[in-house]
Amino acid sequence: MNKYNNLFSAFLLISIVFMNACGQIEEALDDGGLEINNPEAMAELRQLVEQKFSPEKEVFELKIYAKDHLSNDLERISIGYLDQGLQYSQNYYVELGLESNKLEDPKAASKSFQRPFFLKKLQGKVKIKDFKLEDIPGKFEEAIQLIPQEYEGFVLNDWEFKVNNQNEITAEFLVEGTKKGEGSSRQGRTIVTSYYQFKFKMDNTGKLTLKG
Numbered sequence: 454m455n456k457y458n459n460l461f462s463a464f465l466l467i468s469i470v471f472m473n474a475c476g477q478i479e480e481a482l483d484d485g486g487l488e489i490n491n492p493e494a495m496a497e498l499r500q501l502v503e504q505k506f507s508p509e510k511e512v513f514e515l516k517i518y519a520k521d522h523l524s525n526d527l528e529r530i531s532i533g534y535l536d537q538g539l540q541y542s543q544n545y546y547v548e549l550g551l552e553s554n555k556l557e558d559p560k561a562a563s564k565s566f567q568r569p570f571f572l573k574k575l576q577g578k579v580k581i582k583d584f585k586l587e588d589i590p591g592k593f594e595e596a597i598q599l600i601p602q603e604y605e606g607f608v609l610n611d612w613e614f615k616v617n618n619q620n621e622i623t624a625e626f627l628v629e630g631t632k633k634g635e636g637s638s639r640q641g642r643t644i645v646t647s648y649y650q651f652k653f654k655m656d657n658t659g660k661l662t663l664k665g
Contacts, residue, residue, distance in 0.1 A: 486526025487547070489517055490609035492590040498527070499586045505545045505556050506532055508582035513575045515584055515614040520547075523629055523648050525608040535575060539567055577616040584614050584622065592661065596628055596653045599663050604649060606631040621657035628653065 487494050487501070502515070512534040520528035530545045540562040546555040561567075589612055597607045607630040615623050628651045635647055652664040 486520065486524075486528075488525045489519060489527050489612065490525050490590050490593040492587075495587045495590065501545075502530055502584075502586065503581060505530065506543070506581055508580065510534065510581050511578040512581060513578050513616045515581065517589075517612045519608065519610045522610065523606070523608055523631070523646060525610070532581070533575070534578070535572070538572070540572060540575060574618070577618045577620045579616050579620060579622060588659075589626075592624075592626070592655060592659070593628065596626070596651070596661055596663075597630075599653075599661065600628070600630065600651055603633050604630040604651075605633050610650075617657075623657050624655040626653050626655070627651070 487497060489498065498517075506512075510532070512532045514531075514533040516529075516531040516533075517527065518529040518531070520526045527547050529547065531542060533540065533542050535541070536559075541559045542562065543559045544557045546557070548555065562571075565571075589609070593607075593609045600607070607628055610627045610629045612626040613624060615625065617623065629648050630651070631646060631648055654662045654664055656662075
């Protein structure tokens with residue numbers, strides 16, 4: 454297990470602070486959002502992604518973000534694509550507990566990222582409908598089996614589909630968890646919980662690697 458201790462000592466142990474209106478951290482983590490690692494939520498997630506961006510839109514990346522650390526409630530969906538040889542991104546933000554239609558206008562990347570050096574790596578593309586969103590929960594469960602047993606309370610904090618120049622789909626994603634026995638502590642009117650981050654990469658065959 455020493456090699457795992459050395460691996461994860463490289464990760465910065467960060468503290469996350471929630472407002473403690475009711476004195477329970479669980480309330481901050483359970484406020485009714487769309488959970489991005491919940492198998493039962495994937496049909497809703499697909500519907501939302503395709504409704505906001507169009508299932509036929511061709512992109513080189515699709516990103517899904519949770520609203521906070523130690524949370525798996527959806528906050529934002531982002532796409533990246535090329536239009537007439539230029540790089541663009543577009544975001545959709547979810548306001549938890551509300552019906553939100555906050556779809557931002559497409560935004561061109563800065564001039565420095567429009568140079569051939571960057572654009573030559575972004576020539577692959579697939580239609581949004583071809584991303585296998587339904588595989589996310591299974592890959593999340595597979596990933597947590599690769600994390601040492603002294604950690605628990607795992608959530609999927611972000612997921613990024615990428616398309617290479619051969620139109621192959623890969624992914625990178627971030628799992629967060631807590632360490633067994635550490636628990637939470639009170640600091641004034643707030644509750645503080647320490648968390649650890651585990652970065653994974655998935656190749657075009659679905660094989661997972663825990664990145665050191």
